[in-house]
Amino acid sequence: MSGKPCIRMEHVSKRFGKKTVIEDVSLDVYGGEIFGMLGPSGAGKTTIVKMIAGIDEATHGTIHVLNTKMPNLQVMKRIGFMAQSDALYGELTVLENLQFFASIYGLKGKKQKQRIHEVMELVNLTDHIKKPVHQYSGGMKRRLSLAISLLHEPEVLLLDEPTVGIDPVLRQAIWEELDRIRQNGTTIVVTTHVMDEAEKCQRLAMIRDGRLIAVGSPAELKKETGSQTIEQAFLYFGGARQ
Numbered sequence: 001m002s003g004k005p006c007i008r009m010e011h012v013s014k015r016f017g018k019k020t021v022i023e024d025v026s027l028d029v030y031g032g033e034i035f036g037m038l039g040p041s042g043a044g045k046t047t048i049v050k051m052i053a054g055i056d057e058a059t060h061g062t063i064h065v066l067n068t069k070m071p072n073l074q075v076m077k078r079i080g081f082m083a084q085s086d087a088l089y090g091e092l093t094v095l096e097n098l099q100f101f102a103s104i105y106g107l108k109g110k111k112q113k114q115r116i117h118e119v120m121e122l123v124n125l126t127d128h129i130k131k132p133v134h135q136y137s138g139g140m141k142r143r144l145s146l147a148i149s150l151l152h153e154p155e156v157l158l159l160d161e162p163t164v165g166i167d168p169v170l171r172q173a174i175w176e177e178l179d180r181i182r183q184n185g186t187t188i189v190v191t192t193h194v195m196d197e198a199e200k201c202q203r204l205a206m207i208r209d210g211r212l213i214a215v216g217s218p219a220e221l222k223k224e225t226g227s228q229t230i231e232q233a234f235l236y237f238g239g240a241r242q
């Protein structure tokens with residue numbers, strides 16, 4: 001990891017009313033890595049990802065993505081964002097959903113057709129493209145949302161719990177695909193509370209109660225704490241803070 005970070009958070013805090021949900025988080029994400037955000041439910045992972053995406057604004061501190069202070073509309077177009085709840089149109093077919101989002105991203109004609117084909121192959125849904133979305137299972141909707149986030153070949157991909165509701169075989173396939181996307185130069189930030197997924201990231205941020213409690217590669221975090229597993233390392237850092 002060298003050179004300028006692709007994402008830089010500096011002393012970022014976020015308040016909702018009087019409640020502080022993110023407190024003084026600073027971290028760098030480098031180009032071409034899969035950066036995991038690991039933490040229990042309510043730790044603040046989604047809030048951080050939304051601020052990086054430019055959907056939400058920090059109360060204090062600054063976030064730069066691709067050397068630009070966020071939120072910024074031009075940079076938002078270079079980001080792919082997959083939210084935790086699927087933003088799909090249930091009454092439209094899968095193809096119509098893909099065409100709708102592709103046109104928002106400015107993809108037209110032959111290029112649009114080609115990208116729709118590629119992303120659907122990727123998530124293994126090509127045979128189900130004519131169905132209305134409301135006939136999809138929860139896992140299929142997640143896969144479709146992932147496909148949509150990839151349509152415009154974003155430089156930065158933000159995935160909020162992408163594999164929830166997805167069976168282990170497909171989960172494995174999706175992680176293999178994420179690694180291929182990463183090797184092609186895309187920077188990926190992924191939130192998870194699944195420890196074995198955390199192991200697949202180049203580096204990890206451990207988040208608890210809105211604070212960054214540790215950051216490093218899975219191997220570094222285990223070594224630093226004398227742990228066999230990421231789960232043990234997480235408990236160590238969490239325990240040490242209290």
Ligand SMILES: Nc1ncnc2c1ncn2[C@@H]1O[C@H](COP(=O)(O)OP(=O)(O)OP(=O)(O)O)[C@@H](O)[C@H]1O
Pocket residue numbers: 016019021039040041042043044045046047048084193
């Ligand atoms: N719009 C909001 N207004 C008030 N509080 C909010 C808002 N959004 C999030 N929060 C609070 O911020 C905290 C962090 O929530 P966040 O969704 O970021 O956690 P998370 O780590 O992503 O959890 P999960 O894994 O369950 O998605 C929670 O206490 C949540 O209730």
